[in-house]
Amino acid sequence: MTTTGKGLLYQGADWNFSIIRDCYDAIERVAHDELGLDTFPNRIEVITSEQMLDVYTANGMPISYHHWSYGKRFASHENAYRRGLMGLAYEVVINSNPCISYLMEENSATMQALVIAHAAFGHNHFFKNNRLFQEWTDPSQILNYLEFARGYISRCEERHGQQAVERVLDAAHALQGQGVNRHSGSRRVDLRGEQERARARRLHEDESYNDLWRTLPQGAAAAAQGESEREALRHRFGLPEENLLYFLEKNAPRLAPWEREIIRIVRLIAQYFYPQPQLKLMNEGCATWVHDRIMTSLHEQGRIDDAAFMEAIHSTSNVIMQFGYEQGATSFNPYALGFAMMKDIERICTAPQAEDRHWFPDIAGNGDPYGTLRHAWAEYRDESFILQFLSPRVMRDFRMFRLLDDTRDPYLLVDAIHDEAGYRDIRRTVAATHDPSAWYAEIEIVDVDMFGDRTLRLEHRTQNGQILSENDMKLTLRGLADLWGYRVVLDEIDVPSGSVLATHESTPPR
Amino acid sequence: MVHAREAVRLTQRKLGSGALEIIDRRSNPHGKNLENRRRALERARGAVQEAVREAVANGRIRDTGQGNAVTIPADALHEPGFHRVFTEGQRHIVLSGNHEFSRGDRLRRPPSGGGAGGGGAGQAGTDGGGEDSYRFLLSRDEFLDLFFGDLELPDLVKRELAATETTTPSRAGLSSEGSPSQLDLGRTMRHSMARRIGLGRPKPAELKEVEARIEQLEEERPLSDTALLELEELRERRGALRQRLNRIPWVDPVDLRYRRFAPTPKPSTRAVMFCLMDVSGSMTERMKELAKQFFLLLHVFLEKRYKTLDIVFIRHAETAEEVDEETFFHDPRTGGTVVSTALEEMIHVQRARYPAQQWNIYVAQASDGDNTTSDTPHAVKLLEEDILPVVQYYAYIEVAGSGAVIRGETDLWQAWRTVAERNAHLAIRQVTDRKDIFPVFRELFSRKAGTEVART
Numbered sequence: 001m002t003t004t005g006k007g008l009l010y011q012g013a014d015w016n017f018s019i020i021r022d023c024y025d026a027i028e029r030v031a032h033d034e035l036g037l038d039t040f041p042n043r044i045e046v047i048t049s050e051q052m053l054d055v056y057t058a059n060g061m062p063i064s065y066h067h068w069s070y071g072k073r074f075a076s077h078e079n080a081y082r083r084g085l086m087g088l089a090y091e092v093v094i095n096s097n098p099c100i101s102y103l104m105e106e107n108s109a110t111m112q113a114l115v116i117a118h119a120a121f122g123h124n125h126f127f128k129n130n131r132l133f134q135e136w137t138d139p140s141q142i143l144n145y146l147e148f149a150r151g152y153i154s155r156c157e158e159r160h161g162q163q164a165v166e167r168v169l170d171a172a173h174a175l176q177g178q179g180v181n182r183h184s185g186s187r188r189v190d191l192r193g194e195q196e197r198a199r200a201r202r203l204h205e206d207e208s209y210n211d212l213w214r215t216l217p218q219g220a221a222a223a224a225q226g227e228s229e230r231e232a233l234r235h236r237f238g239l240p241e242e243n244l245l246y247f248l249e250k251n252a253p254r255l256a257p258w259e260r261e262i263i264r265i266v267r268l269i270a271q272y273f274y275p276q277p278q279l280k281l282m283n284e285g286c287a288t289w290v291h292d293r294i295m296t297s298l299h300e301q302g303r304i305d306d307a308a309f310m311e312a313i314h315s316t317s318n319v320i321m322q323f324g325y326e327q328g329a330t331s332f333n334p335y336a337l338g339f340a341m342m343k344d345i346e347r348i349c350t351a352p353q354a355e356d357r358h359w360f361p362d363i364a365g366n367g368d369p370y371g372t373l374r375h376a377w378a379e380y381r382d383e384s385f386i387l388q389f390l391s392p393r394v395m396r397d398f399r400m401f402r403l404l405d406d407t408r409d410p411y412l413l414v415d416a417i418h419d420e421a422g423y424r425d426i427r428r429t430v431a432a433t434h435d436p437s438a439w440y441a442e443i444e445i446v447d448v449d450m451f452g453d454r455t456l457r458l459e460h461r462t463q464n465g466q467i468l469s470e471n472d473m474k475l476t477l478r479g480l481a482d483l484w485g486y487r488v489v490l491d492e493i494d495v496p497s498g499s500v501l502a503t504h505e506s507t508p509p510r
Numbered sequence: 511m512v513h514a515r516e517a518v519r520l521t522q523r524k525l526g527s528g529a530l531e532i533i534d535r536r537s538n539p540h541g542k543n544l545e546n547r548r549r550a551l552e553r554a555r556g557a558v559q560e561a562v563r564e565a566v567a568n569g570r571i572r573d574t575g576q577g578n579a580v581t582i583p584a585d586a587l588h589e590p591g592f593h594r595v596f597t598e599g600q601r602h603i604v605l606s607g608n609h610e611f612s613r614g615d616r617l618r619r620p621p622s623g624g625g626a627g628g629g630g631a632g633q634a635g636t637d638g639g640g641e642d643s644y645r646f647l648l649s650r651d652e653f654l655d656l657f658f659g660d661l662e663l664p665d666l667v668k669r670e671l672a673a674t675e676t677t678t679p680s681r682a683g684l685s686s687e688g689s690p691s692q693l694d695l696g697r698t699m700r701h702s703m704a705r706r707i708g709l710g711r712p713k714p715a716e717l718k719e720v721e722a723r724i725e726q727l728e729e730e731r732p733l734s735d736t737a738l739l740e741l742e743e744l745r746e747r748r749g750a751l752r753q754r755l756n757r758i759p760w761v762d763p764v765d766l767r768y769r770r771f772a773p774t775p776k777p778s779t780r781a782v783m784f785c786l787m788d789v790s791g792s793m794t795e796r797m798k799e800l801a802k803q804f805f806l807l808l809h810v811f812l813e814k815r816y817k818t819l820d821i822v823f824i825r826h827a828e829t830a831e832e833v834d835e836e837t838f839f840h841d842p843r844t845g846g847t848v849v850s851t852a853l854e855e856m857i858h859v860q861r862a863r864y865p866a867q868q869w870n871i872y873v874a875q876a877s878d879g880d881n882t883t884s885d886t887p888h889a890v891k892l893l894e895e896d897i898l899p900v901v902q903y904y905a906y907i908e909v910a911g912s913g914a915v916i917r918g919e920t921d922l923w924q925a926w927r928t929v930a931e932r933n934a935h936l937a938i939r940q941v942t943d944r945k946d947i948f949p950v951f952r953e954l955f956s957r958k959a960g961t962e963v964a965r966t
Contacts, residue, residue, distance in 0.1 A: 415613060
């Protein structure tokens, strides 16, 4: 049945499972032999548009525990879809081993082929080879862990009631952004062992005595030795600690074992998704470039007809549309910029101009575009990739310009445009906006008053004096205080001067 | 992972470096998010309820409650987090699509104040906003449940409701006679078996055995004495067995059992709602609007509980007539007010089309309270003697003009009040403003009158 070489794979829009298999084989041959991609085994799931909405809602996770926030997300997706405001992405892929790609049944044969090339090879290769994913995520275990998480949370709901579980989940979700190890976390979590350890750990903690909390308020004599003991305690708590969820899970005095486990589940899932946003541009750029390359190759080999190729081009150009600021665009479409940069690297490798030789002496004209791209996909993240590879050519194509927004001035100043003097400034700023430290508020636990009222002290190290959004901060802090069980104080610090810009506190309801 | 097991594995094979698996999940259960959706609605219950009531307030009577989309503000389902906001200082933004700017150009700051159209790339969630409102499509039942929440038909009404009966046949045990189609075979055979065992009916197999032995002995000649004796005994036994078998039938008429059906009374599920409104000159559009709100609520409320619900619109000034909904609300009339004409018309329609034995009858009357003084005793008599005995509930709403100080007590109010003192299912309320409508409605129908009223 498998035709090993010649002839059209299909004609027209209709597809069936044997067409999908044939396409997959043809695509795999291009991907592996021509482009040298290295992928996890693939699993392709055919679903309806309704199921696609479900997949969307759960960030592509095939399994998730019940929570109202998913219901909310579902409602807004469903609504946008029904009103026609949003076309469903024709593919969703998740970083797991085997790599699962979802195909919608409504897609035409060409779209199915394109999605296989995009997701099952483009994204798949990226997931498997990028250093960040390798370091942070354990794709072979994620599905089992999600299943464990859902089971665990639903058992908790049976035992302790939905409300009690929701209270912990709500508070923990609010802290998700501060629930990852950003710098130290080079050890990736072994999710399988995680499930088995969970039970043993809880059992042990249930039975054993927590030494830390023996510290009852002491008399004046104790105060004298306070300072050194305080230091020891800080050390014991691992302070300062940037991972708030981790700290709560380990040290919050009033939590029941099952509550700690729920916090842990939220934390591990957040950790799992942590690399995705900082690789979005590269990931999409890679997948789009791969599908574009593969579809072109299939057309060159005569495996798809002109109509199918036109459809593929049409679809690609929709995805890589970049609006200008006049159309209201405030940021770059990761598909557009990512794809443009991949194309550009290919061009620099094969047909460099004098400018490219000047900017990229190490890769210009090296004649190995695929190898160069594979290297970039493996070793960089969005921020460093842009800093390294955003070329003057792409900046010109996008007609980039930089604004200085200074609140003391009544105007915005254009301080760099796409010219010789502006390239580096623009590149630096684009890279900076893709740096995760620009998105997450830097908040640390700095002290725990173990000798007094157990107040938990946090510091927000502000950037450029940007303090936290007040309403959100209050709600989040309330959740934090609720989990901690005692008073919580948050200082917003101006880093250069060390001065405190604002102080907030919250006390859990008794 | 349940769905994985259910899924049809279409293909799984090794190829090249990686295996491919294609799974068709289209037939898997849909609606994974129904539970999440329910929880979201539950969480935003207050906001959803408000939205639902708003939707009803703006709808037409007959359209209401047909399954609706409600929109609830985003903050009811807001998920907080720590986010920075750019309020002051400096920042850089790179945008695309430059056609005319050169370095050093100055741009007017966009009016939003937040800078060039929001934050820089990827700068998530400024002041936690950015989310739109959420729209939920509610099914009719969800909609009405949310809308009426804890309201219920008053006990009084339910008791009367049980008295208005139609009958349907329902199973009522067994009987020994009936039509063959209702024969209960299991029971019949159980009785038959008991009787057969009790009377010692021989088994056919036993007779066959005896017959076979006799045949065998008759073949073997000559017979010994003992054999001869046995043969004779056997012949005798055969005669006895045959006799018993014939005398005791397999199934006797006394065994027969039939399923019995008895007519059982069922509460009628049909209701009719009479809307009576004063359309005389003194009723302004605004007052009619108030009345409409009330009619609408009652309609939706009743519709939730009855399979079929008819509405009859009767308007009156000096004379009364039955009209359609459009005319009822929008066709202005002038003239004096004679309430009894409307009551007479209502009685007339009810007797002609809605016999009280088969219909649950509800009446909602709206008026500004004016009536020709001489007519009032007649109206009271009609109400008390002809109407109240046949209706489940009679609600009278008196609407007052905007901002009007509640003027003493109107003629109609005084008259109806004395009747209401003697008849618990006549309810009278005054309404001055749109926002009163729902509380008044709740008050009339709340489950435990005392506590619920206090809460509204």
